[in-house]
Amino acid sequence: MIYFQCDYEEGCHPAILKRLNETNLEQTVGYSMDPYCASAREKIKKAVGRPDADVHFLVGGTQTNMTVIAAALKPWQGAICADTGHIACHETGAVEATGHKVLALSSEDGKITAVQIEETVKKHYEDGSREHIVQPGMVYISFPTESGTLYSKQELTDIYAVCKAHDMPLFIDGARLGYGLQSPACDVTLPELANLCDVFYIGGTKCGALFGEAVVILKESLKKDFRYMIKQRGGMFAKGRLLGIQFDTLFTDGLYEAICGEAVKKAMTLREAFLAKGISMYGSSMTNQQFPILTDAQKEALAKDFAFEYWGEAKDGKSIVRFCTSWATNDAQIKALTDAIAAL
Amino acid sequence: MIYFQCDYEEGCHPAILKRLNETNLEQTVGYSMDPYCASAREKIKKAVGRPDADVHFLVGGTQTNMTVIAAALKPWQGAICADTGHIACHETGAVEATGHKVLALSSEDGKITAVQIEETVKKHYEDGSREHIVQPGMVYISFPTESGTLYSKQELTDIYAVCKAHDMPLFIDGARLGYGLQSPACDVTLPELANLCDVFYIGGTKCGALFGEAVVILKESLKKDFRYMIKQRGGMFAKGRLLGIQFDTLFTDGLYEAICGEAVKKAMTLREAFLAKGISMYGSSMTNQQFPILTDAQKEALAKDFAFEYWGEAKDGKSIVRFCTSWATNDAQIKALTDAIAAL
């Protein structure tokens, strides 16, 4: 059985494992105050093109989302996001557990628009009894989205303009950031993205690391005392250097870009294989997640040798399923799957 | 510089690292539903002597404490603990951030007594306006305590009897459990401890693992839906098998006991070296943490080659400091330090 079910089925990239082996018995101080974290921070700030940024390392995505959001909002504020957003539907109410409502906007493709956000805010402030309603306090988007789609540079520019106009921080969930930036459909670079938001994170867990997300804080007012918040929400990792070593390796010699780029390339090969077979794709993902729409017969045939995820029902009774590639996907796995697709 | 500052300055035990290397490119499902976690669970249940237990793997101590406590309490209840307890003073109010007051009882040595707990509960229910006061809802103790001390079997028996009498779950923080159980001053076994509480955890982070705490739930009413709580509080680890592999290794062939026992033995060597030099110890820790009381001259002399932690001021103007051994401490480090102590 070959797994294409998600992008966190293996351990980590061998280069990271090598360094974890090499450094295993070294002694360092804890809580990300060690030299490896310091080095990783510098490399990330350089890659991002923002020497003024604060960089923090957390363990996982839900933890990162709730920590950043609860730190940024006033008690009576909520976070605007797509109704398909991870915080809205796949985190067991982690944001609500910090006391804040998720203000979900309708989305077809995983994205929300500057116009939607503007209308939401405008509607709020026009209401005479606005204090009876949760105040929009920030905007959360995912890049790429949970559906594999991407915001264009223009879309990000428009969204960020609305956010700034209404003094709402823009937070980008980059759990799969590497796969987004390396997509052939992406027209934004990492430094450009960093200049189009107030805080974002660079996903490690799904992009080559054993675990870890690097939070990059750009807005001055969000920086102060963030380590208190990390500790309070259970995210202060004792052996912080493990996070430092991983991100330091990923941001050395372009490893992060290289392995994510390769994964996207493999996903495009799968995409072409499905399309060549006349199988249409759900949505327009040009990243490492691919969503073919299969008949029951096709689904059963592929399920014999491959694990993939059921995503939902298509309008014609067919099934939308998800195949993910990752930094760990190898050529043999891709060949096995493309052969199987061709044989459908 | 040799670090004795804390017990989480290195990576993990080589046996764990070996298995992480061996399994790195294997594919498994996420979120601790994999075979390694299943195996680790079985081994822990066996070691604990409770096949009925539920075992969950979390990443760190603060996360574990707040998750267990917030899952066990009603909104108007608080957790009784020692005023030296980790949840009371070193977790940035993580428990309060879940909405619950920490009900700290005065403690000299890190421990609280059954009598103190009984009096606290009795006083609460005798108060005519008790609903104006936080209700004691559970008891949290650490084994060993933050001061390195241990509860005896009798003390645990008495505390648990009070807890059961008042329907308050007893939760044991075992961040350093291995070092407690292997202490020459310990008169309780792991299965006995498991029968004297409702939920506890087996610390991995400080006891040989890269990271990880294994929560063992014994009380039936605390088991239901605990995975929802883990996810909501940011503790659902994507590549859960990393936790499984670590605990599976620690609970194979008595590794956990062996390495913790060795660390305690080395701590006893340090203890004897201090005492032999006429340096008295703060408290009565017979575990891996040792608290010598040093003059400024002694402190400065040792600080040249060794890192240790300032713990507080002693009554006579001297300093209480902490030296920790761990599974990673080696003979050369101990020799260097005992030589330095002898040379004071």
Place this chain on the structure above:
Amino acid sequence: MIYFQCDYEEGCHPAILKRLNETNLEQTVGYSMDPYCASAREKIKKAVGRPDADVHFLVGGTQTNMTVIAAALKPWQGAICADTGHIACHETGAVEATGHKVLALSSEDGKITAVQIEETVKKHYEDGSREHIVQPGMVYISFPTESGTLYSKQELTDIYAVCKAHDMPLFIDGARLGYGLQSPACDVTLPELANLCDVFYIGGTKCGALFGEAVVILKESLKKDFRYMIKQRGGMFAKGRLLGIQFDTLFTDGLYEAICGEAVKKAMTLREAFLAKGISMYGSSMTNQQFPILTDAQKEALAKDFAFEYWGEAKDGKSIVRFCTSWATNDAQIKALTDAIAAL
């Protein structure tokens, strides 16, 4: 200017004011432990037909909703409700501020159905990764709804059956309960309603009292320690007898039914006046709230002498507005308005 804007624009019914005057300088103990509260509790239990009920008095609706909901749910659970429900859109995220997600279901008329609830729960438990999603933990409905509509006895029976099947408490927000029960469209009595839910409240603020809501708890497991919860959430009223005196008066000699019935009768007079003029009504409210759909000219004409609330835009560019009657609405006010409608 005559106000029909809402149903809390005046003080209280003269019978209540009279008793507040009579008892003003009496001395009683605080926090609703006084004889007036005791008497009111007994009368309410009798009116409800449930001697086993617990009755508590709170000050306002939002406070009551968040207190009941946060007391009933486990941390990882949310409250199912209509997307038009007061807790979903007009309480500034009070429920989320207690840590719980509001699970809003789509509603056209303010109501949700047993089928919707069943599907929501079924979908949740069918999901393999259900612990990543907020668990439906209770159901909140309003009677009458925010749109003035009513659940039939059959609908309540069906909803309650689903709730019981899935061990989810059913909570009925009765902020306008009196106006619902006295509606000509209502086929359920107060005792019947009490047997078709686990907890509900009898609204006082909008139904004759200066302020106050009487929470009636029927489900045994929700009763224990509820006073702690009231105190913790800021709802423990010092001079509790003021609540007792008000509800005691409302539940003496059928006052509550009488004054609410009269208000509904007046609302029906308004309804007929609008319909007679060829003005159609939004929705099907047969309670004290009426929602005529007005042209701009009609709106402006009425706005000269009457205050009413803008409710939303109708499909044809007209405006939906709200007129409320209350226990305090008098014949002269009704005549003035019906004359004005006739003159449109």
Place this chain on the structure above:
Amino acid sequence: MIYFQCDYEEGCHPAILKRLNETNLEQTVGYSMDPYCASAREKIKKAVGRPDADVHFLVGGTQTNMTVIAAALKPWQGAICADTGHIACHETGAVEATGHKVLALSSEDGKITAVQIEETVKKHYEDGSREHIVQPGMVYISFPTESGTLYSKQELTDIYAVCKAHDMPLFIDGARLGYGLQSPACDVTLPELANLCDVFYIGGTKCGALFGEAVVILKESLKKDFRYMIKQRGGMFAKGRLLGIQFDTLFTDGLYEAICGEAVKKAMTLREAFLAKGISMYGSSMTNQQFPILTDAQKEALAKDFAFEYWGEAKDGKSIVRFCTSWATNDAQIKALTDAIAAL
């Protein structure tokens, strides 16, 4: 039986009741946007001498405390207070339920000092791992304290200086403010007090009103969006004018000062009666609460005709009890009690 148990055993001052009667059937808009609230706000701002203040009306003390504190703090901050402070011991963890730790400092007489606060803050920031500890974020004091004691102008000046130096808002709980300001031991005026803190409240519930507390916000950064916070925490009173009418009456023609002054005068009469009898007083309250230390025989004798509160055990086995006067205490009640004291 005559009640001296607490200061909220009667309704309200007749002047207030008169105006509630007069205005009962008037129609006004809700949520404290009415002319009575506007008038009361102006009178309070004038009495306070701060035209720039924001004034909000809430229903009760616990509600006010948690709303102000949760609005002022960052998530990782706590509120410094005396261990005898109302938020620390008599509000069922209402502050913790908003996610914040109460940082209780040891107090003998209900007061804390500028030195204690300075040391607490200094110790926090000197700690190298300060982010593992709750950050002191504000200071809460009561005036008068729960023990009836008062801060002098110099003490308030010193405390406020420390607060400003560390950017921590100073919040004064004035549940019994009137009784404090009218004490013969008080050397501060209302305008002076307002200039020595950032936010405080003027207690109505215990000082002549049926209920209500007037929050006066002086610090600019605490003003924005406070109405959202009131609504979210369940404190937005529907018929807000009831609060406005009450405070408007209390702040007309010096009523608040007059009635509180009279109550304190009566308390002094009681105090003298106890002292004349050789009965010593616990603490040094010169406000409306008096704490005689009684033998069992004295306690039993007085308990026949008078209700008072047991406060705690004195060192010699005697009982500390509390007698409160209030705006409602009359001469006959005082005579009956002083006669009984004399007869002991």
